[in-house]
Amino acid sequence: MAGPTDTRLNTQEEITARVKALEAMLIEKGIMTTEAVDRLAEIYENEVGPQLGAKVVARAWSDPEFKARLLADATAACAEMDISGLQGEEMIALENTDDVHNLVVCTLCSCYPWPVLGLPPNWYKAPPYRARIVREPRKVLAEDFGFVVPDSVEIRVWDSSSELRYWVLPKRPEGTEEMGTFDLAALVTRDSMIGVGPAASPSS
Numbered sequence: 001m002a003g004p005t006d007t008r009l010n011t012q013e014e015i016t017a018r019v020k021a022l023e024a025m026l027i028e029k030g031i032m033t034t035e036a037v038d039r040l041a042e043i044y045e046n047e048v049g050p051q052l053g054a055k056v057v058a059r060a061w062s063d064p065e066f067k068a069r070l071l072a073d074a075t076a077a078c079a080e081m082d083i084s085g086l087q088g089e090e091m092i093a094l095e096n097t098d099d100v101h102n103l104v105v106c107t108l109c110s111c112y113p114w115p116v117l118g119l120p121p122n123w124y125k126a127p128p129y130r131a132r133i134v135r136e137p138r139k140v141l142a143e144d145f146g147f148v149v150p151d152s153v154e155i156r157v158w159d160s161s162s163e164l165r166y167w168v169l170p171k172r173p174e175g176t177e178e179m180g181t182f183d184l185a186a187l188v189t190r191d192s193m194i195g196v197g198p199a200a201s202p203s204s
Contacts, residue, residue: 023037050117050118050188050189050190050193051185052081052083052115052116052118053083053113053116053117053167053188053190053193054185054186054188054189054193055081055083055181055185056070056077056078056081056083056116057169057170057184057185057188057193057199058181058182058184058185058188059081059181060093060169061172061176061181061184062180062181062184066080067169070093070169071093071095071169074091074092074093074167075089075090075091077093078091078115078116083115083116084115085114085115086114086115087111087112087113087114087115087165090163090164090165091113091116091164091165091166091167092158092164092165092166092167093166093167093168093169094156094158094166094167094168094169094195095168095169096168096169096170096171096195097171098153098171099152099153099154100153100154100155100156101149101153101154101155101156101195102155102156102157102158102166102168102195103133103137103141103155103156103157103158103168103194103195103196104157104158104160104166104167104168104194104195105124105129105130105133105134105157105158105159105160106124106130106159106160106161107130107131107134107159108159108161109125110124110125111160111161111162111165112124112160112165113160113165113166113167116167116193117167117190117193117194118190121190123144124194129144133157134157134159137155137157138151138155141155141196144196145191145196145197147196147197147198167193167194168192168193168194168195169193170188170192170193170195170198170199171198171199172184172199173187173198173199173200173201173202174201175201175202175203176202179202183202186200187199187200187201187202188200
């Protein structure tokens with residue numbers, strides 16, 4: 001008899017299969033091209049979602065009162081900026097500090113805060129990341145992402161679910177004290193909001 005985990009995995013597989021079938025039908029009928037489908041996925045994976053999250057982070061870096069609201073209730077704080085929707089009904093923002101580095105995974109499938117980060121990257125959904133990042137996060141960050149976290153910094157791994165989705169408020173880079181929110185947002189990457197990389201430095 002299948003338990004709750006098995007049922008959820010089966011549901012995810014069924015959804016994936018239906019999406020693939022619909023995509024194939026649209027392409028076959030000439031309604032969309034493969035290139036158009038790929039571009040649409042690219043927009044949601046790399047542009048729309050992460051750009052919205054970057055604006056939230058930039059505001060939190062610049063506005064202490066907003067930052068406090070974000071850490072207290074990320075869903076409500078994002079709604080202040082008209083950022084909300086499916087897969088983002090319940091979100092928690094995790095602040096990285098000099099002493100603690102947070103990172104996010106979904107060990108069961110690929111739960112992810114779409115309104116803030118867009119679509120999850122393929123590696124986030126892949127079993128190797130989901131399994132290894134929990135067991136050896138420091139090693140995975142260094143070997144797979146080229147991101148070395150000092151031994152003096154505690155790494156905390158947070159497991160998102162369909163009920164609650166986590167994302168990271170990265171540390172503000174040094175040398176950005178005079179920058180406005182528009183320029184700050186340009187430093188915020190998708191990976192930094194997952195916790196597998198830092199925000200970009202202003203000189204990079």
